[in-house]
Amino acid sequence: MAASLPTYLYKLVPSSAPVREPLPERLPVSVIDQQSGFVHLSTSLQVPNTLRLFFKDEPLVYVLRIPYDHVAQNIVFEDVTGRRGPRPDEGLFPHLYNGLKLGREEVESLSLWSNDGGWEKALDAARPWLLY
Structure with missing residues (x-):
């Protein structure tokens, strides 16, 4: 259980929807986000399982780092049943x-x-950047 609010949130985007720099004002919205009516994000602690469950067959994933304080007023912590809480437990x-x-x-x-060699390899390399 997370004891505090995160400093950063992360959006994972498959390589089939490349993210170009400079970033536009508004990125294309994924089908799942459109259907849900919100943008699915993860904390750094959730990124490993998000990769394994939803991106296991992706060769590459774009990972966007979002300062929590930039979006805090529009964040709701929820699970798949709609249960809500004040922070990511x-x-x-x-x-x-x-x-x-x-x-x-x-x-x-x-x-x-890159998923070359598995997501664990990518996660190990990203540890200094992947911050809670």
């Missing part, structure tokens, strides 16, 4: 409710990770 993920806007104003930095 076991099973609660950050969901961004801001009209599906994610772009240069929200994103601080971008990293491209």
Whole structure:
């Protein structure tokens, strides 16, 4: 269980939807985000399982780092059943409710990770950047 609010949140984007720099004002919205009505995000502690469960067959993933304080007013921590909480505890993920806007104003930095050799290798290399 997370004892505090995160400093950063992360959006994982498959290589089939390349993220170009400079970032536009508004990135394209994924089908799952459109259907849900919010942008699915992860904390740094949730990124490993998000990779394993939802991106296991992706060769590359774009990882967007978002300062929590840039989006805090529009974040709701929820699970798949709709249970909500004030912070990310076991099973609660950050969901961004801001009209599906994610772009240069929200994103601080971008990293491209390769699944070559498995996500553990990419996660090990990203440890200094992947901060809670």
